[in-house]
Amino acid sequence: xxxxxxxxxxxxxxxSVDVARHGDRATVTIEGRPYHGSLRPAGDGYELTLEDRxxxxxxxxxxxxxxxxxxxQAWQAxxxxxxxxxxxxAVSGDTATAPMPGTVIAVNVEAGAxxxxxxxxxxxxxMKMQSxxxxxxxxxxxxxxxxxxxxxxxxAALVALEPLDEPEEG
Amino acid sequence: MSLPAxxxxxxxxxxxxxxxxxxRTMGIASVAVFHALDADGRAVREADExxxxxxxxxxxxxLDIAGIIAACxxxxxxxxxxxxxxLSENADFAEQLAAAGITFIGPPxxxxxxxxxxxxxxxxxxxxxxxxxxxxDGAVADVxxxxxxxxxxxxxxxxKASAGGGGKGMRTAADAAACREAFERASSEALASFxxxxxxxxxxxxxxxxxxxxxxxxxxxxxxxxxxxxxxxxRRYQKVIEESPSPAVDAATRERxxxxxxxxxxxxxxxxxxxxxxxxxxxxxxxxxxxxTRLQVEHPVTEAITGIDIVAEQxxxxxxxxxxxxxxxxxxxxxxxxxxxxxEDADAGFVPATGRLGLVRFPAGPGVRIDHGVIEGQDVSSxxxxxxxxxxxxGPTRDEALELLRDALHSTVLLGxxxxxxxxxxxxxxxxxxxxxxxxxxxxxxxxELAPVAPDVELERCLVAAxxxxxxxxxxRLAAPEPLAGMGEWRP
Numbered sequence: 001x002x003x004x005x006x007x008x009x010x011x012x013x014x015x016s017v018d019v020a021r022h023g024d025r026a027t028v029t030i031e032g033r034p035y036h037g038s039l040r041p042a043g044d045g046y047e048l049t050l051e052d053r054x055x056x057x058x059x060x061x062x063x064x065x066x067x068x069x070x071x072x073q074a075w076q077a078x079x080x081x082x083x084x085x086x087x088x089x090a091v092s093g094d095t096a097t098a099p100m101p102g103t104v105i106a107v108n109v110e111a112g113a114x115x116x117x118x119x120x121x122x123x124x125x126x127m128k129m130q131s132x133x134x135x136x137x138x139x140x141x142x143x144x145x146x147x148x149x150x151x152x153x154x155x156a157a158l159v160a161l162e163p164l165d166e167p168e169e170g
Numbered sequence: 171m172s173l174p175a176x177x178x179x180x181x182x183x184x185x186x187x188x189x190x191x192x193x194r195t196m197g198i199a200s201v202a203v204f205h206a207l208d209a210d211g212r213a214v215r216e217a218d219e220x221x222x223x224x225x226x227x228x229x230x231x232x233l234d235i236a237g238i239i240a241a242c243x244x245x246x247x248x249x250x251x252x253x254x255x256x257l258s259e260n261a262d263f264a265e266q267l268a269a270a271g272i273t274f275i276g277p278p279x280x281x282x283x284x285x286x287x288x289x290x291x292x293x294x295x296x297x298x299x300x301x302x303x304x305x306x307d308g309a310v311a312d313v314x315x316x317x318x319x320x321x322x323x324x325x326x327x328x329x330k331a332s333a334g335g336g337g338k339g340m341r342t343a344a345d346a347a348a349c350r351e352a353f354e355r356a357s358s359e360a361l362a363s364f365x366x367x368x369x370x371x372x373x374x375x376x377x378x379x380x381x382x383x384x385x386x387x388x389x390x391x392x393x394x395x396x397x398x399x400x401x402x403x404x405r406r407y408q409k410v411i412e413e414s415p416s417p418a419v420d421a422a423t424r425e426r427x428x429x430x431x432x433x434x435x436x437x438x439x440x441x442x443x444x445x446x447x448x449x450x451x452x453x454x455x456x457x458x459x460x461x462x463t464r465l466q467v468e469h470p471v472t473e474a475i476t477g478i479d480i481v482a483e484q485x486x487x488x489x490x491x492x493x494x495x496x497x498x499x500x501x502x503x504x505x506x507x508x509x510x511x512x513x514e515d516a517d518a519g520f521v522p523a524t525g526r527l528g529l530v531r532f533p534a535g536p537g538v539r540i541d542h543g544v545i546e547g548q549d550v551s552s553x554x555x556x557x558x559x560x561x562x563x564x565g566p567t568r569d570e571a572l573e574l575l576r577d578a579l580h581s582t583v584l585l586g587x588x589x590x591x592x593x594x595x596x597x598x599x600x601x602x603x604x605x606x607x608x609x610x611x612x613x614x615x616x617x618x619e620l621a622p623v624a625p626d627v628e629l630e631r632c633l634v635a636a637x638x639x640x641x642x643x644x645x646x647r648l649a650a651p652e653p654l655a656g657m658g659e660w661r662p
Contacts, residue, residue, distance in 0.1 A: 005641075005644070007637050007638060009630055009633045010622070012624055015634050017635075017637075019638050019644040021645075026639060028634075028635045028638050030634055037639065038639070044531060045531075046640075048635065048636045050632055053632065055632055058531065058583045058585060059585070059636065059640045060529040060586050061641060061642070062525075062528060066636075066637040066640055067585035068636055068637065069531075070629075070632065071629055072579075072581070072595070073580065073591065073592040074584065074591065074592060075625070075633055076588070077633060077634070077636075077637035079637065099521065101522065101524040103552075126522055151552070151553075154523070154524060
C-alpha cells in the first residue's frame with residue numbers, strides 16, 4: 001500500500017491522510033476514514049466536493065505548504081512526510097532560527113564560546129523592532145551563520161550549538 | 171498658473187498607484203521612481219514612465235533627493251507628489267525642489283518645519299486656540315524638572331520625545347519614581363532613534379480616542395475642513411482601521427474641532443492637504459496631538475464621504491488654483507471605514523511576514539474601494555513597510571458600511587504570505603467595535619476575544635481534504651488502477 005502524509009491546518013492537530021484517485025474523483029482517507037470527493041477548477045478558483053458538501057475555495061501550493069482561502073479567510077496547511085520528519089527532529093533545538101525576517105544588529109557570540117540557557121546570541125531588527133535571539137539550552141557555539149548587517153528571511157538559521165551527543169554513524 | 175503636464179511620484183506601492191490614477195483622470199502624465207526590488211511592481215507598470223533610483227538600501231533609494239531631482243530633469247516632470255512617508259514631510263526636499271524649479275505638491279517648507287517638532291507645534295496650536303494638554307512648557311531640562319511638572323499636573327503622565335513618532339521615545343508613568351525611570355528611557359530612546367533627546371511631559375489621557383481633522387487650504391486664503399476621521403484601532407502605535415465620521419462626534423462637535431483645525435492651518439500659513447490629529451477623552455474633551463503635513467494613509471474614507479479627490483485638490487492647489495468649493499459645499503454623506511491589510515502575523519504579536527504572493531484576488535462592487543500596489547507572484551520583502559492593501563467600504567450608515575467591509579475582507583484572497591485580513595474581520599465583528607466603543611487600547615483590551623478560532627471538525631476536514639487533493643505529493647506515486655480504486659469505496 002502507498003504511504004500517507006500528515007496534514008495540519010494552522011496550529012491544529014496533524015491528520016494522517018491518504019489519497020486514491022479514480023478518474024477525476026478520489027477517495028481521501030483521513031485517520032482511517034474514507035471520504036469521497038473531488039477538486040475541480042471553478043471560476044477563478046476551485047470547487048471542493050466532499051461527500052454531500054460543496055465549497056468554493058482558492059489555492060496556492062508552495063511545496064509542502066498549501067495556502068487555502070475558504071469560509072471567508074486564509075488558512076495555511078502543512079504537509080509533512082512522517083519519514084522525513086523522524087530524520088529531522090534530531091536537529092531542532094540545536095539551532096537558533098529567525099522568528100521573522102530582518103537584519104542582524106549585533107552578534108554576541110563566536111564559535112567555540114560556552115553559552116547558558118537564556119543568554120543572548122544575536123540581536124536582530126525587523127520593521128524597526130529589536131529582538132534578542134537567546135540560547136534555548138546550555139551548550140557550546142558550533143557555528144554563527146550571520147554577521148552584523150546581514151539580512152535574512154523568517155526561519156533562517158542564525159546560530160548553531162554543538163549537539164549534546166555525537167550522532168551515531170549511520 | 172496652470173496644471174503641470176507631467177508629475178513625478180516619489181513613492182512606491184499602493185499610494186504611488188493611487189496618485190498615478192488621479193493624474194491619469196486629470197490628463198497629467200506620470201513618472202514613477204523605483205528601487206530594483208520594485209522594478210516589476212504595479213506602480214511602475216501603471217506609470218507612463220519610470221526611472222530607477224539607486225541607494226545604499228532599498229528605502230534609501232526613495233530618500234535620494236538628488237536622484238529624484240535628476241529624474242525630474244531627465245523626464246521633464248514639472249512637479250513631485252511625495253505621497254506619505256519617505257520625503258513627504260522633509261522641508262529640505264521641498265526647498266531643493268523649489269531651487270531646481272520643480273513644484274512640491276505639499277505645504278510650504280516653513281509649515282512642515284513648524285509642525286515637525288512636537289514642542290513647537292504644541293506651542294503654535296495653543297496660540298491658535300486649539301486645546302492642548304496640560305504639561306511642561308516645552309522640553310524639560312532634566313529628570314528633576316520632569317518630576318516637578320508631573321507632580322504639578324497630576325499622574326498618570328506621558329513623557330514624549332519632541333522629535334518622536336510611531337511610539338518611539340514615549341513612556342507613561344503613574345508616580346514620581348516611575349516618572350524618573352520613564353524620563354531616562356524616553357530620553358535615551360529618542361536620542362538613539364532621532365538624534366534628539368529632548369523630552370516633554372503632559373497629562374496622560376486614559377482610554378483616548380484618536381480623532382483627526384482633514385484640512386484643505388489653497389494659496390488664496392481659503393481653508394476648509396473635510397470632517398473628522400477616527401483612527402483609534404491601532405497596534406504598535408500604528409493605525410489599522412479608520413473611519414469617517416467618528417461614532418463619537420456629533421455635528422456640533424464636528425464644527426467645533428473643524429474650526430480649531432482650520433485656525434491652526436491658517437496660523438502656520440498652510441496650503442495643500444493636512445491633518446490635525448487630536449485625542450479625545452470619554453467626557454468629550456479634545457486636545458491637540460500633532461499636525462501631519464501630508465496626505466494620510468487613511469484619506470480614502472474622507473474621499474468616500476465627501477466625494478472630494480484629495481490628491482486632485484493637492485495638485486490644483488500646488489498649481490496655484492483656488493479651491494472650487496467652500497465649507498458649506500462640503501457635505502458628509504454616509505459612513506466609510508478602511509482596513510489596512512498588512513503582511514504580518516496578527517496572532518503572534520503582529521510580527522512582519524514575508525513570502526511570495528502566489529494568489530491575489532480583490533473584491534469589487536458598489537461601495538467597495540481597494541487601494542493596493544501588489545501583483546500576483548511578487549515577493550513581499552522585509553525591506554519596505556508591510557502594508558499590502560487598503561480595503562474601504564462606504565455605505566449609507568455605519569452598520570451598512572461595516573457589513574460591506576466584512577464581506578469585502580471575506581472575499582479578499584491573499585495567499586502565500588501571512589496577512590492580518592482575518593484578524594481585521596474579527597475586529598469588525600466584535601460587539602464593542604460594532605457599537606463604536608473604541609479607544610487606542612482596544613486591540614490590547616480585547617486581545618483574548620480577537621484570537622483566532624480554530625475551524626470546527628467539518629471545516630477542518632474540508633481543508634485537509636482540499637490540501638490532500640491539491641498537493642502534488644500524492645501524485646508522486648502511481649495512481650491506483652480503477653478496479654483497485656473501487657476498493658477505496660468500501661466502508662467498514
